Amino acid sequence: METEKFMVFPALHIGDFAARIPIIQGGMGVGISLSGLASAVANEGGIGVIAAAMIGIQEPDIHTNPQEANIRALTREIRTAKERTNGILGVNIMVALTDFSELVKTAIKEKIDIIFAGAGLPLDLPRYVNNSVHTKLAPIISSARAATLLCKKWLAKFDYLPDAFVVEGPLAGGHLGFKPQQIDDPNFALEKIVPEVIKAVKPFEQEKNQRIPIIAAGGIYTGEDICTFLQMGAAGVQMGTRFVATHECDADMAFKQAYLDAQEEDAIIITSPVGLPGRAIRNQFLDDVAQGKKIIFKCPYHCITTCDFHTAPYCIAVALANAQKGRLHQGFAFVGKNVHRIKEILSVKELIASLTEQMSSYLPELSA
Structure with a gap:
């Protein structure tokens, strides 16, 4: 019988959790x-990672009691995920969400492994945890300056350092932590900001004798890309767009088809109602918005603190929920810069196997 070949890569350690694949x-x-x-x-x-943003959009009472609906849905999704796996699970909770605090408390109560917090600086996130809490904290940032600020604030106020940082570059999908003019500026490329963040956190690591793993995110597509950032000193990578094109992705097939159909020029930068630039697939809905057409709506959710629904051309929660259901004529899909490279839907198993095989070609000394 032929011995199966196992590929061994640097485990991604976040606190006392160790992911076999980084x-x-x-x-x-x-x-x-x-x-x-x-x-x-x-x-x-x-x-x-489960996304907490308007997670209760399908709940029957989302219009009348959005906070309770979101908490109920988050609780259910965490519990369902835990029933299906013994692996490591995280929740992404946007700082700009009006129910950020309650969602964080819920995730911790449900013993989620890691909270990833972006779309704003989570300056007070450690106040929700103590030494007995299972959950680790990983802010999502876009600069060394933000990393330094969070380390200083968390140390001074809570004597706590981030358990990891996700460093998201300008090629990512969704909302971006950059000014529009920075998105195509080489000075803000992920390859430049990751080493800057690694350097910025070193004094804090030395002070507390604690490693802060840096996770590179935004535009990472192949195993070679992963290896590039591992060799640069990153502990791992975060990938979003590629996982949309999987059978297990929770979006409607029409949403995934939009990824398959997208050309390079279709991934455009939009101005989101929440006050940040974002990258999305161009469609008629976004063309209408660009032409100044306003979609009349009420705001039952008040989901984002930075959204002024009086002046917003549309409700982003409704638009994204419509897209998730496949109603792209009433919404749009956020997407990473490399969406045009996706040509087929794979299983998660097939995707990760492909990525790890590519990684083994670029890190042969780490394969066995």
């Missing part, structure tokens, strides 16, 4: 990464 599946809302996708990734040795 890949985090990015949290994608609204409803794109729920328990189905997250548990599938965790089962393959990566870190699966």
